[in-house]
Amino acid sequence: MTTDQPDHQRQAHFDAKIEADITIEAKDWMPDAYRQNLIRQIGQHAHSEVVGMLPEANWITRAPTLRRKAVLLAKVQDEAGHGLYLYSAAETLGCTRQDIYQKLLDGTMKYSSIFNYPTLSWADIGVIGWLVDGAAIVNQVALCRASYGPYARAMVKICKEESFHQRQGYEAVTVLAKGSETQRAMLQDAINRFWWPTLMMFGPNDSDSPNSAQSMAWKIKRFSNDELRQKFIDNTVPQLEALGMTAPDPELAWDETTGHYRIGDINWDEFNQVIKGYGICNHERLEAKRRAWENGSWVREAASSHARKMAAKKQAA
Numbered sequence: 345m346t347t348d349q350p351d352h353q354r355q356a357h358f359d360a361k362i363e364a365d366i367t368i369e370a371k372d373w374m375p376d377a378y379r380q381n382l383i384r385q386i387g388q389h390a391h392s393e394v395v396g397m398l399p400e401a402n403w404i405t406r407a408p409t410l411r412r413k414a415v416l417l418a419k420v421q422d423e424a425g426h427g428l429y430l431y432s433a434a435e436t437l438g439c440t441r442q443d444i445y446q447k448l449l450d451g452t453m454k455y456s457s458i459f460n461y462p463t464l465s466w467a468d469i470g471v472i473g474w475l476v477d478g479a480a481i482v483n484q485v486a487l488c489r490a491s492y493g494p495y496a497r498a499m500v501k502i503c504k505e506e507s508f509h510q511r512q513g514y515e516a517v518t519v520l521a522k523g524s525e526t527q528r529a530m531l532q533d534a535i536n537r538f539w540w541p542t543l544m545m546f547g548p549n550d551s552d553s554p555n556s557a558q559s560m561a562w563k564i565k566r567f568s569n570d571e572l573r574q575k576f577i578d579n580t581v582p583q584l585e586a587l588g589m590t591a592p593d594p595e596l597a598w599d600e601t602t603g604h605y606r607i608g609d610i611n612w613d614e615f616n617q618v619i620k621g622y623g624i625c626n627h628e629r630l631e632a633k634r635r636a637w638e639n640g641s642w643v644r645e646a647a648s649s650h651a652r653k654m655a656a657k658k659q660a661a
C-alpha cells in the first residue's frame with residue numbers, strides 16, 4: 345500500500361483486511377468515520393474506567409477487614425491502569441488525551457451509566473465486582489477481537505484483571521450470602537439496586553442502537569448489545585440462585601424453547617435520563633473529576649517544566 349493511492353483503492357484494501365480479520369494498525373489508512381467511531385468508543389471506555397474508580401474508592405476507608413481493604417485498593421488501582429491503556433489506545437488514532445479528557449469534564453463525552461449510581465453499603469462493593477465487572481468482562485472479551493489492533497490488545501490485559509475483579513466480588517458476596525440475616529438483607533438490597541443498571545450497561549436494545557450496525561460491519565463490535573446482555577443474564581442467574589438471592593424481576597424465568605432466561609422490560613427512560621446527565625450521581629462524579637483535575641494542575645505544570653528543562657539541557661549539550 346503506497347500513500348499516493350486514490351481513496352477508493354485504500355478503502356478497498358481496508359475492506360479486504362476487515363473481511364479477512366486482519367487487524368487495522370495505527371499507521372494503516374482507515375476511513376475517517378471508522379477513526380472517529382473508535383475515538384468515541386475507546387474514549388468513552390477510558391472515561392468509564394477512571395470514573396468507575398469513584399464509587400468503589402468511596403469504601404476503601406470503610407472496608408471491613410485489612411484483606412478486603414488491600415484487595416479493594418488493588419482493584420481501584422487496576423481501574424486507573426485500564427484507563428491509561430485505553431487513553432493510550434485512543435491517542436494512537438490521532439486525538440490527544442487532554443482533548444478527550446476535557447470532553448469528559450465538560451460533559452460532551454459519555455462514560456458508563458452504571459457509575460452514576462451510589463454505593464450505599466459494603467455489599468454494593470461485592471456486587472459491583474460480581475455484577476458490574478462480570479458484565480464488563482462479557483462485553484470486553486468480545487472486544488479482544490475488535491478489528492483495531494491497539495484496542496484489542498489493551499482489552500486482553502484488561503480482561504485478565506477484570507476476571508480477578510469478578511472473582512473477588514463473587515467471593516465477597518458469597519461470604520455475605522452465608523452470613524447473618526442482616527448481611528443477607530444488605531446483599532439482597534444491593535442486588536435489587538444494581539441488577540437493572542447492570543443490564544443497562546450493555547447499551548440500548550439493538551433496534552435503538554444507532555452505532556451497532558456500522559460498528560459490527562467494521563468488526564469493532566463482534567456481538568450486538570442484546571446478544572451480550574443475554575449472555576450475561578444466562579451466566580449470572582445460576583450464580584444468583586447459588587447464592588440463594590433473587591433478582592428484582594418477577595418476569596425472570598428460564599425459557600425452555602429458546603434455551604435462555606427471559607427478563608421483564610428494562611426501564612429505558614431511566615437509562616436515557618442517566619446518559620443525558622440526570623442520574624443520581626452524574627453531578628457528583630463529574631465534580632469529583634473536575635476537582636481532581638484542578639488540584640492536579642501543579643503536578644502537570646511541574647512535570648512539563650521539568651520536561652522543558654531536560655529538553656533545553658539536551659539541546660545545549
Ligand code: BYC
Pocket residue numbers: 384385388389390392393394395396397400423454455456457458472476477480483544545546547548552553554555556559569619
Ligand atoms: N452508558 O449505539 P449504541 C468497568 C451510549 S468500565 C453510557 O449502542 P455503542 C469498571 C453510546 O455511547 C468498562 N452511555 O453505542 C470500571 C451511544 O452514545 P454516543 C465499561 C451508553 O457504542 C471501574 C448511545 O448510547 N465498559 O468495567 O455501539 C470499576 C447509543 O448506544 C451506554 C465499556 O465502556 C452506557 N451503558 O455501544 C468497575 C465498554 N450504552 O456515544 C468496572 C465499551 C450506550 O453515540 N463500550 N451508551 O453519544 C462499548 O462496548 C459500547 O460503547 C457499548 C455501546 C456497548 C457500551
